[in-house]
Amino acid sequence: MNEYIRRYFTAAFWSDLFTSFVQAVQTKKFWWELLLMTLGMFIGAAAVYYFLLPSHIIVGSISGLAIVINTVLGGNPDTFSYWVMGINAFLLVLAFLLIGNEFGAKTVYTAMILGPLTQLWDRIYPYTNFTHEAVQNPDVLAQLQAGQTVLDANGNPYLLSRAGEVLMQVKDSVMAAGLGTGDVWFDLVCFVFLLSACQAFEFRINASTGGLDILAKIINKYLHFDLGMSVTIGGAIICCSAFAINDFRMVAIGLIGTWINGLVINYFTASMNNRKRVCIISPDYEKIRQHIISDYVRGCTLYPIKGGLHEDDQVEIQTLLTKDEFSSLMQFVKDNHLHAFITAGNCSEVYGYWAKHKKVHGHVEVSGVEERKNI
Secondary structure, eight states: OHHHHHHHSSHHHHHHHHHHHHHHHTSHHHHHHHHHHHHHHHHHHHHIIIIITTTTOOOSSHHHHHHHHHHHTTOOHHHHHHHHHHHHHHHHHHHHHHTOTTSOHHHHHHHHHHHHHHHHHHHHSOTHHHHEEEOOOHHHHHHHHTTOOOBOTTSOBOEEOTTSOEEEEOOSSTTOOSTTOOOHHHHHHHHHHHHHHHHHHHHHTTOOOOTHHHHHHHHHHHHOOOHHHHHHHHHHHHHHGGGGTSOHHHHHHHHHHHHHHHHHHHHHHHHHHOEEEEEEEOTTHHHHHHHHHHHHOOOEEEEEEEOTTTOOEEEEEEEEEOHHHHHHHHHHHHHTTOOOEEEEEEEOOOOSEEEEEEEETTEEEEEEEEEOOOO
16 A cells, blocks of 8 residues: 555655656657557447447447446446446555556547447437437327337337437348347457457557456456456446346357457457567678668667588578568668578567668758567
8 A cells, every 4th residue: 555655645656757758749759659549449439339238239349338337227328337337446446546547648549439429429410310210100199299108119118319209220230231120240250350450540549448358467467367358247247247238159259259259359469569580691782781770760680600511601690670671671681782682581579679660852850769578
């Protein structure tokens, strides 16, 4: 407890935090990443609002848990967003207390805007435009006006649109093909790909969507499971909570969706974060070395080697490059007619320091160094 008091309840801590925030706000990087995080979460909110809420598919996520609670308590899209914000706020507090400052302002921001963005989609274009039709039956309208609770043919209560029309559910999901007989697998696939793209997009700029990521970190730290298993456990627990509102088939679909979600996230993140491990053997190794260091601001390692065929002494260069840098290197070797034997392989994990840089009028400007672990 004393450690937490010293960390969070001292003037020095909040003073340093405020100073760091003020310095960050004055940079273009802050506003650019803020825009990217907002756009990413806007896509994620669309996935939740259009493909989870109408079909009640409970995939292992905080949004899924919020759907269960909201449905059991008889809520609506507005109260759903409040549950999302409340659960995320609770998990963020646990993250700061149990894990530390590992989850920064980016995670707080993305986690807290998911609920309001689902409300925004509800106001822009409600999903009931896809799943409901206006009621024309005068007997039904008379019963509703008399204050009676009336259920439609699918056992669902009639809804009132924002325009004041009485709506009856005719489809059980946005992707449904017919009257109450839609295949929820279409909703599952759309949701998984949209949300996975959103999550991979956030991870790319060192942010996260919060929610299940926080729960997985807590499981990882205190139960000593690896992070992948922690995500699976957290997602499975949330999926099983869907027994309160769904049958076994729907719960099974949610569990499969959770598993597919992890696979798709791994695919997107690996595709975006892959590096090329390049090995070069060339008598012109010095020119290539200077090109890598000066133009790409990348380190490289030189190894003295002996050829197996002619037993001649040579030098091998090994370096890590981005895909664009590797393409540029191959063009450099071709344009300068350099003799080189080059092999390259994908590297999905990088530990240590990786320099972010950019070229400005032919000169290389180092804009920061990050410690990265790509999985």
